[in-house]
Amino acid sequence: MHARTRIALGAAGALAAAGILAGCGEAGSSGAEAPQAAATGAGCAPVAGDQLVVLEDDQKLQNTDNIVPAVNADAATPELIAALDKVSAALDTERLIQLNRAVDVDRQTPAVAAEEFAAANGLTDGIATGPGGELTVGAANFSESETLGELYRIVLTAAGYDVTVQQIGNRELYEPALESGEIQVVPEYAATMADFINNKIEGADATPISSPDLDETMSGLRRVGEQVGIVFGEPSAAQDQNAFAVTSEFAEQYGVRTLSELAEKCSGAATVLGGPPECPQRPKCQQGLEEVYDFRAGEFSSLDAGGPQTKTALTTGEISVGLVFSSDGELAAG
Missing domain, CATH: 3.10.105 (Dipeptide-binding Protein; domain 3)
Known part of the structure; x- marks a missing residue:
């Protein structure tokens, strides 16, 4: 993924990732952090795979960065x-x-x-x-x-x-x-x-x-x-904004194609969300997933902003779902 200085993590869709904020909770093993809110279900453990799939933002968490x-x-x-x-x-x-x-x-x-x-x-x-x-x-x-x-x-x-x-x-x-x-x-x-x-x-x-x-x-x-x-001029249909990806194998195993389905089926202790360190506190990242979708991850793993760390953690089965950019050349349509 190409390096970017724009990521919709701050309030109002301001996409310049600012200072690194401390993650919520105490540090866990392998860089994972305790969840912001308790996850009561079993959740969906990570599933390794070669292809990443973006989950549909069906309740419009992200703004229109066309x-x-x-x-x-x-x-x-x-x-x-x-x-x-x-x-x-x-x-x-x-x-x-x-x-x-x-x-x-x-x-x-x-x-x-x-x-x-x-x-x-x-x-x-x-x-x-x-x-x-x-x-x-x-x-x-x-x-x-x-x-x-x-x-x-x-x-x-x-x-x-x-x-x-x-x-x-x-x-x-x-x-x-x-x-x-x-x-x-x-x-x-x-x-x-x-x-x-x-x-x-x-x-x-x-x-x-x-x-x-x-x-x-x-x-x-x-x-x-x-x-x-x-x-x-006129906006295109193309968007480049925050998105949440899983492996194709994860999507198939758990029957998940949208963020609503992720929240319904995968809120729980086994689910690991990966993203940049500031993700837990940002309204377009973990905070937004909780407020808009009532999605509760069991752990948060502090990685990078849609870059190689996050994508590698997805493909190797270290995290269940990770924050990426919707137009990343390594992604497949959901």
């Missing part, structure tokens, strides 16, 4: 927005997983993976030519963002622009550059960007404007974006 083009208002011509919307129309989460797999597993460059995707999906077909000129597409410092930036480069080039993709870093760096016009376009994540801009305007303790409802999230995002000179 990929959406963000554009400096002064650069936002109708032709530019229409070209970027071609990318949004072609993307869903499964296709995003395949793009990430091409880069992170098959080791293609983001540019090559984007060119192949664009050709296979006719992204440049029928694109209207805009006024032209130079554009810089900013990308965050993880491979998914770079690949999306290359897709934007392809369609904007077809629309008559001279386009450069520039990796800038995290949102704290590229969002001001987008506001000022130093860069003109960035691939963004709707819920995260909505709360980021809102917090910038209203302060860190602002009431969240992101929502599990995409229309509500986009309405809030467009409203705050207008205040800072950023407009947004």
Whole structure:
């Protein structure tokens, strides 16, 4: 999994993982920690396997972090927005997983993976030519963002622009550059960007404007974006957000495909939840599983944020369920 600085663990869907918080309870064996609340059932012991499956978030714990083009208002011509919307129309989460797999597993460059995707999906077909000129597409410092930036480069080039993709870093760096016009376009994540801009305007303790409802999230995002000179194209169906995965063998053995089924069948002492150290206290991780689904794990194992530690612990049968990112190239559809 590519390294990320964005993970929906904090309140309001703020995806930058902040300081490491102490886990709840006393440390157990093998890095496992005592559960936040008592689990009374037998639970579901880990089951090793080669393939990971994301459980459906059927009660909408996570917010709508759909990929959406963000554009400096002064650069936002109708032709530019229409070209970027071609990318949004072609993307869903499964296709995003395949793009990430091409880069992170098959080791293609983001540019090559984007060119192949664009050709296979006719992204440049029928694109209207805009006024032209130079554009810089900013990308965050993880491979998914770079690949999306290359897709934007392809369609904007077809629309008559001279386009450069520039990796800038995290949102704290590229969002001001987008506001000022130093860069003109960035691939963004709707819920995260909505709360980021809102917090910038209203302060860190602002009431969240992101929502599990995409229309509500986009309405809030467009409203705050207008205040800072950023407009947004159409959101794609593709999402990159917190998700919870099990092995295919676990899903088959226990008959679990959704988080509601996980809570119903697997709350109990044998179930081990794995995730980053701050997971037990965060509303989009263990705390949210308990509050929204009434899921009670028997143990919590402190690992990483959707990275190799968590995925290895799943495949080797050390944890029952683990926090991952929904567009990880190593995942299969649930």
